[in-house]
Amino acid sequence: MFKSLSSFIALATVGVLSLSPSTKAAPNIKVSGNKFVDSNGSEVKLHGVNRSGGEFSCIQGNGFFDGPTDQASIDAIKSWKVNAVRVPTNEDCWLGLSNVPSQYSGSNYQNAIKDYVNRLLSNDLTVILEVHWTNGDYSCGAGANCQKPMPGPNTPQYWTSVANAFKDTRIIFDLFNEPFPDRVVTGGTTAAWNCWKNGGSGGDCSGINYSVTGFQTIVDSIRSTGNSNALIVGGLAYSNDLSQILTYMPYDSQNNIGVFAHVYNFNACNSQSCWDQNYAPVASKYPLVISEIGENDCAHGFIDSLMSWADSKGVSYLGWTWNTWDCSTGPSLISNYDGTPTNFGVGYRDHLASL
Ligand SMILES: *[C@@H]1O[C@H](CO)[C@@H](O)[C@H](O)[C@H]1NC(C)=O
Ligand SMILES: *[C@@H]1O[C@H](CO)[C@@H](O)[C@H](O)[C@H]1NC(C)=O
Ligand SMILES: CC(=O)N[C@H]1CO[C@H](CO)[C@@H](O)[C@@H]1O
Secondary structure, eight states: OOOOHHHHHHHHHHOOOOOSSOOOOOOOOOOOOOTTEEETTTEEEOOOEOOOTTTTTTTSSOOOSSSOOOHHHHHOOOOOOOOOOEEEEEEEHTTOOOOOGGGGSTTTHHHHHHHHHHHHTTTEEEEEEEEOOOOSBBBBBBBSOOSSSOOOOOOOHHHHHHHHHHOTEEEEEEEEEEEOOOOSSSOOHHHHHHHHHHOOOGGGGTTOOBHHHOHHHHHHHHTTTOOOEEEEEEEEEHHHHTTTTHOOOOOOOTOEEEEEEEETTTTSSSSHIIIIIIIIHHHHTSSSEEEEOOOOOOOOHHHHHHHHHHHHHHHEEEEESSSOOOOTTTTOSSTTTEEEEEHHHHHHHHHHOOO
16 A cells, blocks of 8 residues: 555665555654754654664674664664654764774775664665764874764865765754863863864864864864765853853854753752753754764663753654663663663663554
C-alpha cells in the first residue's frame, strides 16, 4: 500500500519494496521563526537519542562505532517512538589524518558514517550530525582524541567536506558538541563569547594554545559549498550556558540556524528558574534543541522535569545515550541494544510513549 507515487518511487529507489505500513518519512527541515518546519510549513519537534561511538572508536583503533548500527538496532531505537538520532563524529578520522589507524580513517570512515546516516534516513529518522572530538593542542592531547574547548584549525576543512557530502535537508548539522572557551581563555566571559563567535589565535582566545575557529567561520564554510541544511549551535560551559547567545549568534546567509543546549543534573543551568531565565528567551527567537539530556543517578526525576518544561515551550530534546554503558556514568538509556531500558532510560522511554 503506497500513499503516493512519490513514496513508491522513494521506496523503489532504495530497493525496499515492502507491504508493511510506512511511517512518515523524515521531513526536509528548515527554520521558520522559532520553529523547525517541514516542507508544508508544519512544525517538527525532535524527540531523539544520541548514538555515541563515531567520535572515539575510530581513533582508538576499535572500529567505526560502539555497538551495532544495523537494522535490528535501528528498529529497537524506533520502538521508543524516537524520531531523531544524533550521530557524533571525529574530525581526524573524517579528514584521514595519519594519527588514525588507516582502516578506520579517511574514505573508510566517511563511507561508514554515510552508510549509517543513510540507514537512519531510510528509517524515517531525522539525523543530527555533529563533530565531537576535534584537533588542537590541549592538555588532553593534540589529536582528535578528546574534547577540546573550541573548534580548531582543521574544522573549516572538516565542515566543508561534510557539507559537500550531505546536501540533504533531512539532516541537521550540529556544529560542535560542547564549547568551553569560558573555562580556558584568560580574558573573562566577554572574551570567551567573542572567541566563540570569531575565533583566532591570541586576542580573545588567549589561553587556548591552538588557532581557534569561531562559529561564524564554520557557518560561512558550510554555506560556501551551497549547502542549505539547517544548522544548530551551542553556547559556553559545555553547551549549557546560553545566557548571551542571542547577542553572539553567527550570521547565516540562509537564515536557517537554530540553537542547542546540553542539560545534565550536574550542570550549572539545571533548574526551571535557569531555563526560564536563560533558555526561554532563546526558544522564543530560535528553534531550541536540548540535544543531550541526562542525569548520573540512574533515576529519571531530573529529566522528567526537564522534558515537561521543554514540552511546554515547544523545545526538542534527545537523551544521552543509546549505548550500553553504565546508567550513572554514561549516562546510558539502555542495558541491551534490543532496547531494554536502564532505570534512567525507562523514564525517557515512558515519556515519549505518553506524548
Ligand atoms: C504535505 O501535505 C500534503 C497534502 O496534504 C501531503 O500529501 C504531504 O504528505 C505533506 N508533506 C509532509 C512532509 O507532511
Ligand atoms: C598551553 O601551553 C603551555 C606551555 O606549554 C602550557 O603550560 C599550558 O598548560 C597550555 N594550556 C592549555 C590550555 O593547553
Ligand atoms: C556528560 C557525558 O555524558 N559525557 C560523556 C560524553 O561523551 C563522551 C564520549 O564521547 C564520554 O566520555 C563522556 O563521559
